Amino acid sequence: MPTIIRDTRFTKLKKHPVQQVGLVLLLLGFAVLIGMLSLGNYKLTPSIVEQSVADSAHQAVLKSYLEPLYDKPIDSDWALSGVLDEAFENANEQLGDKPIDDYWGRTYKTYLIKYSTVGLPAERPLLLFWLSIGLGILGGLLYIFPKLQLLPGIKNNHIFHSATTNRGWVGWLLGSFLILFYILLYFFPYYITTWMLICDPLAYWLKGSGATEWFFYGLLYTLAILVMGVRMMIKYRHSKYHKLRTGSVMFFQLAFAFLIPEFLVALNKPYYDLKNIWPLNYDLFFEYKIEEFLSSGTLGMFMLIWGIALVVLGVPLMTYFYGKRWYCSWVCGCGGLAETLGDPYRQLSDKSLKAWKVERWMVHSVLVLAVVMTAAVLITFFTGKSSLLGISSYDLRYWYGFGIGSIFAGVVGTGFYPLMGNRVWCRYGCPLAAYIGIVQRFKSRFRITTNGGQCISCGNCSTYCEMGIDVRFYAQRGQNVVRASCVGCGVCASVCPRGVLKLEDRGDGKARFGEVKF
Numbered sequence: 001m002p003t004i005i006r007d008t009r010f011t012k013l014k015k016h017p018v019q020q021v022g023l024v025l026l027l028l029g030f031a032v033l034i035g036m037l038s039l040g041n042y043k044l045t046p047s048i049v050e051q052s053v054a055d056s057a058h059q060a061v062l063k064s065y066l067e068p069l070y071d072k073p074i075d076s077d078w079a080l081s082g083v084l085d086e087a088f089e090n091a092n093e094q095l096g097d098k099p100i101d102d103y104w105g106r107t108y109k110t111y112l113i114k115y116s117t118v119g120l121p122a123e124r125p126l127l128l129f130w131l132s133i134g135l136g137i138l139g140g141l142l143y144i145f146p147k148l149q150l151l152p153g154i155k156n157n158h159i160f161h162s163a164t165t166n167r168g169w170v171g172w173l174l175g176s177f178l179i180l181f182y183i184l185l186y187f188f189p190y191y192i193t194t195w196m197l198i199c200d201p202l203a204y205w206l207k208g209s210g211a212t213e214w215f216f217y218g219l220l221y222t223l224a225i226l227v228m229g230v231r232m233m234i235k236y237r238h239s240k241y242h243k244l245r246t247g248s249v250m251f252f253q254l255a256f257a258f259l260i261p262e263f264l265v266a267l268n269k270p271y272y273d274l275k276n277i278w279p280l281n282y283d284l285f286f287e288y289k290i291e292e293f294l295s296s297g298t299l300g301m302f303m304l305i306w307g308i309a310l311v312v313l314g315v316p317l318m319t320y321f322y323g324k325r326w327y328c329s330w331v332c333g334c335g336g337l338a339e340t341l342g343d344p345y346r347q348l349s350d351k352s353l354k355a356w357k358v359e360r361w362m363v364h365s366v367l368v369l370a371v372v373m374t375a376a377v378l379i380t381f382f383t384g385k386s387s388l389l390g391i392s393s394y395d396l397r398y399w400y401g402f403g404i405g406s407i408f409a410g411v412v413g414t415g416f417y418p419l420m421g422n423r424v425w426c427r428y429g430c431p432l433a434a435y436i437g438i439v440q441r442f443k444s445r446f447r448i449t450t451n452g453g454q455c456i457s458c459g460n461c462s463t464y465c466e467m468g469i470d471v472r473f474y475a476q477r478g479q480n481v482v483r484a485s486c487v488g489c490g491v492c493a494s495v496c497p498r499g500v501l502k503l504e505d506r507g508d509g510k511a512r513f514g515e516v517k518f
């Protein structure tokens, strides 16, 4: 029987001492973040009920059921949540045709639990913020910076031998955590109120009111893009193209997706991410949004016109000149997260023909669904009819938001990074990607040109294509790559050892970034 010798050079990565410190700090910050969820104690008061329950009828009935709980210590959010469920149920028997529905029940519960927290999270939010998120940022940066010592150039060494990047146990653990996080965020935000509390100081400073689960999520999302953006800048520092596009997604996330919408709220204007385009921004034409725009004067009107102009003019024009990349790899928040946090997982995307077929069916079906749902909502807005072809527009809206907006975009889209690659949502679910993709496929000057004679069939380009495109197939034949799904990230060109691939905006052999080394 031959002896199998395990070559540890391929299974172990030696970490720089600074990286080891960074990893410890990162894990410590993470442990504090998780641990703080069990730190709080709770005490309800009449003023907390008034502050948390917006509807006066709901408030009046709920008060009678919650009164016996006032000023009594409750030792966990689970216990308080159970008591509140019971109170809502009893209240609904009295409220008749205006009950506390799922949405309001979740919202009231979140605020009631958040504001009744006593103890460390309520008294020292900033301390906990720095000990968790602060340590996480510091640890992440310390882990990343020593890579500057390596020579410039892409290094994906050991990527298929690491438990983190090759669907090993770390990948599964990370994926499970992300999925659990999204389930809590969308469906049980009242169990993560401690995380909202530690963001309160920043939220009050930015917008003059407390942090919601969405503020916490937006902050975490932005920090993930910024910290992992630094990693991208270092990893791809030999390439002007990658530095520019990474800087671009970092800027758009920080300014357009996080800061500007919060400032707008502080000014009592509608919350609006100016770069989020319908149908990705699927609630743009919901009646409460349109009413909000119409009642916000010139700025509101501008927002509505801007939103429509982007769909009708912005997308076709920009895609004609620059292809899908102008949005998916330079501007979009989902793309931004995929390109930064998701970069270590790009090789996990399925390159099979079957996956391509599934992708086309799925992404275009979501686009059709988004168009039908929006049409139904608009018909209801303009005519008062509440259904389209017998289907209630409110049900359509609800199920679209639940199935596509929450489960697909969040739980699956990001949770599956470590298992199915970093562009699961963009590839299979994003209706805007489907729309831009159609323009790119049939009406764009953008293409990837290939110099077939130089190709050595190493397959690097296909391996690292996050959209699952078998680039090598085209390269071997010297064919241009004109695919609806290509997001123009440029990584295929960067990893090609022979300089076979070129991203071009003019189709005349002169790449816009032709002089730049990919």
Ligand code: SF4
Residues within 6 Å of the ligand: 448, 464, 465, 466, 467, 468, 469, 471, 481, 485, 486, 487, 488, 489, 490, 491, 492, 493
């Ligand atoms: S084909 Fe190249 S540029 Fe297009 S998505 Fe794949 S790796 Fe990115």
Ligand code: SF4
Residues within 6 Å of the ligand: 454, 455, 456, 457, 458, 459, 460, 461, 462, 471, 472, 475, 476, 495, 496, 497, 498, 499, 500, 501
């Ligand atoms: S990376 Fe370059 S050389 Fe290798 S298969 Fe792709 S095009 Fe050919």
